[in-house]
Amino acid sequence: MTKKDKTGIIGYGVYIPRFRIKVEEIARIWGQPGEAVKKGLGVLEKSIPDMDEDTITISVEASRNAIKMANTNPDDIEAVYVGSESHPYAVKPTATIVAEANRITPVTTAADLEFACKAGTAGIQMCLGMVKSNQIKVGLAIGADCSQGRPSDALEYTASAGACALLIGNENVIATIDHTESYTTDTPDFWRREGATYPSHGGRFTGEPAYFRHVISAAKSIMKHTNTSPDDFDYVVFHEPNSKFPLATAKMLGFPKEKVEPSLTVKYIGNTYSASSMIGLAAVLDIIKPDDRILMVSYGSGSGSDAFIFTITDEIEKHRGLVPTVQNYLDHKQYLDYAFYTKHRGKIKIH
Amino acid sequence: MSVPRTWRNRRALYSLEGSKCQKCGKYYFPGRTRCLDCNTSGLENHNFSGTGKVATYSWVYTPPKGFNNRIPYCLAIVELDEGPKLTTQLVAVEEGDVEIGMPVEFSFRKISSEGDEGVITYGFKFRPKNYPNHLKKK
Ligand SMILES: [Zn+2]
Secondary structure (H helix, E strand, C coil): CHHHHCCEEEEEEECCEEEEEEEEHHHHCCCCHHHHHHHHHCCEEEECCCCCCCCCHHHHHHHHHHHHCCCCCCCHEEEEEEEECCCCCCCCCCCHHHHHHHCCCCCCCEECEEECECCCHHHHHHHHHHHHHCCCEEEEEEEECCCCCCCCCCHHCCCCCCEEEEEEECCCCCCEEEEEEEEEECCCCEEEECCCCCCCCCHHHHHHHHHHHHHHHHHHHHHHHCCCHHCCCCEEEECCCCCHHHHHHHHCCCCCCHHHHCCCCCHHHHHHHHHHHHHHHHHCCCCCCCCCCEEEEECCCEEEEEEEEEEEEEEHHHHHCCCCCCCCHHHHHEEHHHHHHHHHHHCCCCC | CHHHHHHCHHHHHHHHHEEECCCCCECCCCCEECCCCCCEEEEEECCCEEEEEEEEEEECCCCCCHHHCCCCCCCCEEEEECCCCCEEEEECCCCCCCCCCCCEEEEEEEEEEECCCCEEEEEEEEEEEECCCCCCCC
16 A cells, blocks of 8 residues: 555544533423433533633644644644634634644645534545645644533533544554545534524434434445445444434444444533534544544534544554543533533623 | 734744743743843744743632633743743632642633624633643552
């Protein structure tokens, strides 16, 4: 295999804010049965950003970890894509601040991407294409969100905050990207209009024709085109709006639950939107062995799924222990009650 | 801070860019062009490692306008490993967590935002070193 065929992940980093609120605490406020909600979603608690954290700050933190892990010279990074549905500015890119903070500027391309929860994985595909065609040496693809759920809405139980950054290159690759493809249709399951604070969704419409159709179609298609089956993968990672959806998807595709469970960080941090499948991937990369293979399928409302097949290389062992793991971030937490949670999320206006 | 002033200082704010005297080895943050010790001019830019220790600190209960939602917060003077001291907010700490000599590291946060329509200023604050594993026993 030539060097060019070995394009893939050369470093990854995550960041998860330290505050949590329990699903039962949110249920208590709205008179819902906490235990039942928790069980139904398969989510115990969700992450909440500090008052001085947003999508930009957590993107910077995750990318600093990724750069440290890869030991990459920031000058070699020539593309920065930040996928999010909670960019702090409506006009003014997140990516320029992330690039400047990591000393990647000025010789780089940078852009913000939007595609609900799959904007981060779209960035991976863009970096992959540019590295493979020798346009750039290294690309930085970030999925990050500080998502908001309308108070009392079903999304409020899970909408959370987190970031994952992947460096894509072709030297010292820790996980090769063997194949990627996508499945996209126009499906209005979830949206937010310009100027609206909270997103709206199509209720039960979000499951069958939206998440399951796209994730399963993308997974089946990539396995067909690469002549692989669930037996060929050691781990599978899906977008995690809750635990129920990825577990059901794994079952429908014929993956045993042991292959999907290591990625299910949603139980402890909720749905980190654009970061969700990428943090799931990072959690698997933290524990995986060389030669293992991963199938990952993201999902973004609107709707689309990006599927990827990764193979782990021996190189990964050299990069362990340099930056905090997903588990490290899960372990360090502080609980907030609903009152402090509303303050943190800016739901109380002080003027 | 005004938009142009923040913009000029962005590398200091975003990645602790200061300067170092090539002749006598003294470090400066914020950066300067001439060394105060040996008068050498044209000092080179230096990126500070981002680690240091708490020289002194105070918990703020009566903050300036615009910081009322953060009460109480910890304001500290941090001595960087390379020598210079800077004033900064400590984050990811609660009252009782902070002590003089405590090792700290760079953290990227929002510094201020001018209401709902103004520019958002980002930059360094400091947090316990080895975050989020700082409480784990070695
Ligand atoms: Zn000097």
